[in-house]
Amino acid sequence: METITIKDIARALNLSTSTVSRALRDSYEINPETKRLVVEYAERFNYQPNPIALSLKENRSRVIGVIVPQIANNYFSQAINGIDAVAYSRGYQVIIFQSHESYERELLTVQQAVARKADGLLISLSGSTSDVSHLRALQERKLPIVLFDRVSKDLKSLAVTADNFTGAFAATEHLIQSGRRRIAHLTIPSYISITQERLAGYRAALEKYGLPYDENLIRYSEFGQNNVEPVVNDLLDQSPDAFFAAGDRLALGCLAALKKRNVSIPEDVSLIGFTNTPVADLLAPPMSTVEQPALEIGQTAAELLIDQIEGKQKAAQPDMIRIPTRMIIRESSQPVGLRVGE
Amino acid sequence: METITIKDIARALNLSTSTVSRALRDSYEINPETKRLVVEYAERFNYQPNPIALSLKENRSRVIGVIVPQIANNYFSQAINGIDAVAYSRGYQVIIFQSHESYERELLTVQQAVARKADGLLISLSGSTSDVSHLRALQERKLPIVLFDRVSKDLKSLAVTADNFTGAFAATEHLIQSGRRRIAHLTIPSYISITQERLAGYRAALEKYGLPYDENLIRYSEFGQNNVEPVVNDLLDQSPDAFFAAGDRLALGCLAALKKRNVSIPEDVSLIGFTNTPVADLLAPPMSTVEQPALEIGQTAAELLIDQIEGKQKAAQPDMIRIPTRMIIRESSQPVGLRVGE
DNA sequence: TTGTATGCGTTATCAA
DNA sequence: TTGATAACGCATACAA
Secondary structure (H helix, E strand, O other), X not given: OOOOOHHHHHHHHOOOHHHHHHHHHXXXXXXXXXXXXXXXXXXXXXXXXXXXHHHHHHOOXXXXXXXXOOOOOHHHHHHHHHHXXXXXXXXXXXXXXXXXXXXXXXXXXXXXXXXXXXXXXXXXXXXXXXXXXXXXXHHHOOOOEEEEOOOOOOOOOEEEEEOHHHHHHHHHHHHHHOOOOOEXXXXXXXXXXXXXXXXXXXXXXXXXXXXXXXXXXXXXXXXXXXXXXXXXXXXXXXXXOEEEEOOHHHHHHHHHHHHHXXXXXXXXXXXXXXXXXXXXXXXXXXXXXXXXXXXXXXXXXXXXXXXXXXOOOOOOOOOEEEEXXXXXXXXXXXXXXXXXXX | OOOOOHHHHXXXXXXXXXXXXXXXXXXXXXXXXXXXXXXXXXXXXXOOOOHHHHHHHHOOOXXXXXXXXXXXXXXXXXXXXXXHHHHXXXXXXXEEEEOOXXXXXXXXXXXXXXXXXXXXXXXXXXXXXXXXXXXXXHHHOOOOEEEEOOOOOOOOOEEEEEOHHHHHHHHHHHHHHOOOOOEEEXXXXXXXXXXXXXXXXXXXXXXXXXXXXXXXXXXXXXXXOOOHHHHHHHHHOOOOOEEEEOOHHHHHHHXXXXXXXXXXXXXXXXXXXXXXXXXXHHEOOOOEEEEOOHHHHHHHHHHXXXXXXXXXXXXXXXXXXXXXXXXXXXXXXXXXXXEOOO
């Protein structure tokens, strides 16, 4: 189990390191017999090329850097899973960094990824990132970057995200069609792209049905664990008849807050939330959900990034890829799954 | 934002690379003026030492390899978060690998981590790993290894895990004290250490109260999504009056299966589960839980590993560190938190 | 077909 | 106090 290098093989077989290297690399003309010898020896002693040395030499690493706001988050851990699966199958390794929703931390981790000679970056922007010039600078140095989920229109790059507008539109429309009129919208800070898109979908649905857009029904909740309850309580003063929570944490927090206040669902108010946690159907009272295809988003983003790294930029790619969401209605006894946005 | 090397600085300042290196490294005697010049220049052009080159030279990487069965899992993503926090604060980077509950895959990822010259390994064993000789071989090569959560007594190493015995004992005792007599135990495959410990705790509690240990009430469920329901249905034939689910997925799966069968909790049966998902108090009907301190386990494991890497093996460490679990009773209206095993 | 030399970025050793 | 050189593991241009 000792680590063995090309040099060891060369010494043992009385060859030069270059010959051994060629034999293993299967390059150029080489005596089949020599090659056999080398390959056999390498196998026997479990030779593994040193990726560090390779990185240094080739100024690439077969590593892709993934930067997410949080690892311990259902959405991102699923997305990472998708990324990892694709990366693995295409011979890349993944290094994960957390920005902890901090712009400064994001800068730092991006730097680290670059220092580690990541061949490309997969980024979901931190909640406090509004300026993306650090990424633009990297693009100018020809570093492939693909954004996912939390994307930015300010960066000219491929981006993969859920179909937020369509999903939000469908969710809102569903509430309206169930007879709801005063639909509260609970969302995250506004500079994040997905916030805008979901809000736009919500708004468009209201417009379609001639309902007024009431700013009093919109609330932004900061990141962090226990910020949802006061916001929900605040919203309740506006006597809404439905809640549309634009995120996982918001939806669960909203549910908890309503439960605490003994607001019953769907009798008093309806609740629908963007979510990733697969426990929604265990929850009572019934909350309908718009599920974000985290795994698929991760996979797609990884495929695109690696294509870009390897110069396989397939045909003309649109800049923004939208992965459809799935709406699950749980107010009736039978959950109903609806593929949205296709 | 260009990447700049020591060589660039040397050229620009008309110095040799070794002088520059010394100036930055603050080593040896060096002209303060020269040093100032170098440091200034380095700062101005944002010089970052190339970690790859350093790794090659020093045969270490300031990277710790983390191997978990799954990333997209509440427990592990929280543990990783703890690991990452400690690693970050102590100047290490983390590379995460998934074994996907496969022994072969675990072998492979361990090899990759070693190839990447990880300075140490943090491992939660795959569900199909019973032989740990691959890890023993690495230990012989002086590679620091700390196991966490899914540990093995076959490996002489530091290990950090929840206080599974005490937690299981408390959970079972709680059920008994609530008047339950036929307590089903739902667990994962038996070769995993935590399975054994939780089962032992369950058994010890039964014994304490003079209840029989009935093998018909014990069921092992394979990994994977939808394997829980049939097992629960099967158990229901034994007419249990309580369920003790020894894991997250099992607990939620059990809850779902019971709900589907219209078994009401806690009227028909009580349910308590080992868990990490923080949504348990949203769930209905009320399930009590024994929460595993994933974050803390990750942090502790990382601290120990890094101490080991840096030769700071503090005092005489016991081989197995137990982090207390927290039991939360939810059958009454008010959830009650009990710190267990301290 | 094989071997020698060089370089990737850095630091340690030794010489100046 | 500074500089030249070698080495970490590997691949390749060039020489033989």
